[in-house]
Amino acid sequence: MTIITLGPEGTFSHELTLKMGYSGTVTLLPTIHRIMDAVARGEGDGIVPMENSEAGSVGETLDGLSRYPLFITAEMYMPVHHNLASLVPLEKIRVIYAHPQTHEQCSEYIEKWGVPVIHTSSNASSALEAKKTPNAGAILSASAAALYRIPVIVPDTENNLSNTTRFVRISPTPAGDDHPEKCSIFIDPSTDRAGLLHDLLEAFASRGINLTRIESRPSRRGIGNYVFFLDYAWSPRTADALEELRGITTVKELGCYRKIGVPP
Known part of the structure; x- marks a missing residue:
């Protein structure tokens, strides 16, 4: 099986994929939309972040699920810890590279440091930018800091030490689980x-x-016009609820699935 997830090496998505021990090929792509496009074309299953306990939903994932013919086939929860890494001491850092979600999850530390932040497409990209920019730092995982050989100078920079990200596995076909x-x-x-x-x-x-x-997400049909994403516990009466909903609105089923444990 081919698993497609967010790259380059060192992203939390990549780290989760490695922890899950999937056999086969791991393909790394630079954006969530490119992952979804590849999965929709049958190139493999995808693993993408869905929401974070501190920063909320990942808009790019929600928007992609609304556009592509994909299903959620499993969910996984991974504790996420961030670290400030740099080749120079904290007092010499003049710019910090961080993914927007990472920035939000570490906003209290960043505000305290008072250093300008430049957003990147992934935590791994933050590492690459920090390495080539003088007096720069990056906020990333400990594994990414080790991978790109950037010393961690401030560990655990997340606002909340119980910080957790929910990931989902996506596929062109539903899970087919009799007891989701x-x-x-x-x-x-x-x-x-x-x-x-x-x-x-x-x-x-x-x-x-x-x-x-x-x-709720903007429908992109004008201000004040929204679409909605709902998660709910599976029930034998789910089919009846969806039938009623289809009488008053447009419904796209995104799948029924189970939670998969993540190895430490």
């Missing part, structure tokens, strides 16, 4: 009326189905 734990859907309302969101949620509440997450 969770399901995800994408909803694109066709109307804008009072009580619409209530009716969408009532389809689950009236059947005792536990909604574990709801997220």
Whole structure:
């Protein structure tokens, strides 16, 4: 099996993929959308970040799931610890490279240091930029710092030491699990009326189905126009809820799946 995930080497996505011990080829691509495009074309399964306990949802993943014909087939939770790494001491750092999500997860330290931040496409890219820029630092994982041979000068720079990222495995076909734990859907309302969101949620509440997450995203059809992503605990009454929803809105099923444990 080919697994496609976010590169270059040293990203948290790459680290998770290695921890999961998948046999076969690991392909690294520079963006989440390129990963989803490759998976949709049948080049392999993908592993992408979905949300973080500190910074919230990964918009690029949500947008890609709404556009590509893909399914979530598993979810994984990995503790995430960040570190400031540099070839110079902290007092000599004049710029810090960080991924936007990393920046948000480490905002308290960054604010305290008062050093300008330049955003990158991945934590590994931050390492590469820091190595070639004089008096620069990068915020990244300990494994990425070791891989790119940049000393860690401030460990555990995340705002919360319980910082965790949820990753999902994506595939062109659903998991086909007879006993899944969770399901995800994408909803694109066709109307804008009072009580619409209530009716969408009532389809689950009236059947005792536990909604574990709801997220709105811009529909890109104009200001104030939104689409919704919902996660909910699987139930035998799920099919009835989806049938009711299809009577009032457009629904795209993103799959039902289980949580997979991540080795330490």
